[in-house]
Amino acid sequence: MKEGGDGFVRADQIDLKSLDEQLERHLSRAWTMEKKKEEERGGGRGERQREDWEIDPSKLVIKGAIARGTFGTVHRGVYDGQDVAVKLLDWGEEGNRTEAEIAALRAAFSQEVSVWHKLDHPNVTKFIGATIGGRDLNIQTENGHLGIPSNVCCVVVEYLPGxxxxxxxxxxxxxxxxxxxxxxxxxxxxxxxxxxxxxxxxxxxxxxxxxxxxxxxxxxxxxxxxxxxxxxxxxxxxxxxxxxxxxxxxxxxxxxxxxxxxxxxxxxxxxxxxxxxxxxxxxxxxxxxxxxxxxxxxxxxxxxxxxxxxxxxxxxxxxxxxxxxxxxxxxxxxxxxxxxxxxxxxxxxxxxxxxxxxxxxxxx
Incomplete structure (x- = not known):
């Protein structure tokens, strides 16, 4: 990502050709650093530190779908006792997208999260948190636990009944x-x-x-x-x-x-x-x-x-x-x-x- 003259992030352009390579290098470095930290904590038993916008999947209960869109579904849910809407985004569905396309969508998702989690206004839907799907998640539903594949990401926001x-x-x-x-x-x-x-x-x-x-x-x-x-x-x-x-x-x-x-x-x-x-x-x-x-x-x-x-x-x-x-x-x-x-x-x-x-x- 480039920066403009005043330091604003220019996230409006995504280089599809190099993004997956950059992401791969970033993940590789992150994995190496994380592994080193885990070893320092004692045999890799510790958890990685969550981002400030990242939800705790154990506190999320997903209920029925209320809307379906291009990349996924929106569900009712409860997070830490609060009524929420949960947007599940599936970018690798049926293997129809290339790794570069999925990487671009992940980058766009990260941009959405980075924008939304900083906002605080009575006329903007309150952002609660997200997961970026780097590993398989095990999330509770009304019918038991659901294993969510690593290519699925989710955004959790306040539920608006109107x-x-x-x-x-x-x-x-x-x-x-x-x-x-x-x-x-x-x-x-x-x-x-x-x-x-x-x-x-x-x-x-x-x-x-x-x-x-x-x-x-x-x-x-x-x-x-x-x-x-x-x-x-x-x-x-x-x-x-x-x-x-x-x-x-x-x-x-x-x-x-x-x-x-x-x-x-x-x-x-x-x-x-x-x-x-x-x-x-x-x-x-x-x-x-x-x-x-x-x-x-x-x-x-x-x-x-x-x-x-x-x-x-x-x-x-x-x-x-x-x-x-x-x-x-x-x-x-x-x-x-x-x-x-x-x-x-x-x-x-x-x-x-x-x-x-x-x-x-x-x-x-």
């Missing part, structure tokens, strides 16, 4: 949310992102699916699988990283980008929280990419949306990253909005509805 923000919005798609609910939810997300950016962290996949709700419906940012410490040189942060519909034009176009890509994504999330609808539901990936970049396509803001909120959306999703506000400025704009007079969307079956723009086919 589920994903996206799911909550879909449930309210017909009746919509009151304005006095919309703005506080948007503020939760804005404050969390502002905090991340203050720590030089670019999330890179801001979307309502990656935001979770606690039992009081506080929004918390989750899933740092593609989070990166911001590079000092924007040219060092390139590549299409994110989710269709939320990705900024510069990211879609493969251009250099910075934390302002999160601001763009926040603007889309803000529209989604207000409308309880999905952006561009009828367009393909290529259609969205072309229209967002070349035709300045954005979600259509309903006529009933207060100008104070519409202005935040428009400023956040400006095509020019330099014209987008910083997230702390977004927080200030949202805090200044008066919700006492209403301003939320009106369901279709009520008079004075303003949802006519959702009945027509949206597209470029």
């Amino acid at each position: 589920g994903a923000l996206k799911t909550f919005l879909i449930k309210n798609r017909r009746r919509k949310l009151a304005f006095k609910v919309v703005v506080p939810m948007a503020l939760d997300l804005a404050r969390g992102l502002s905090y991340l950016h203050s720590k030089k962290i670019v999330h890179r996949d801001v979307k309502t699916e990656n935001m979770l709700l606690d039992k009081t419906r506080t929004v918390k940012i989750a899933d740092f699988g593609v989070a990166r410490v911001e590079a000092q040189n924007p040219n060092d942060m390139t590549g299409e990283t994110g989710t269709l519909g939320y990705m900024a034009p510069e990211v879609l176009n493969g251009d250099p980008y910075n934390r302002k890509c999160d601001v763009y994504s926040f603007g889309i999330c803000l529209w989604e929280i207000y409308c309880c609808d999905m952006p561009y539901p009828d367009l393909s990936f290529s259609e969205v990419t072309s229209a967002v970049v070349r035709q300045n396509l954005r979600p259509e803001i309903p006529r009933c949306c207060p100008s104070s909120l519409a202005n935040v959306m428009k400023r956040c999703w400006d095509a020019n990253p330099d014209k987008r506000p910083e997230m702390d400025a977004v927080v200030a704009m949202l805090e200044a909005i008066d919700t006492s007079k209403g301003g939320g969307m009106i369901p279709l079956d009520q008079p004075q509805g303003c949802l006519s723009c959702f009945r027509k086919n949206r597209g470029p």
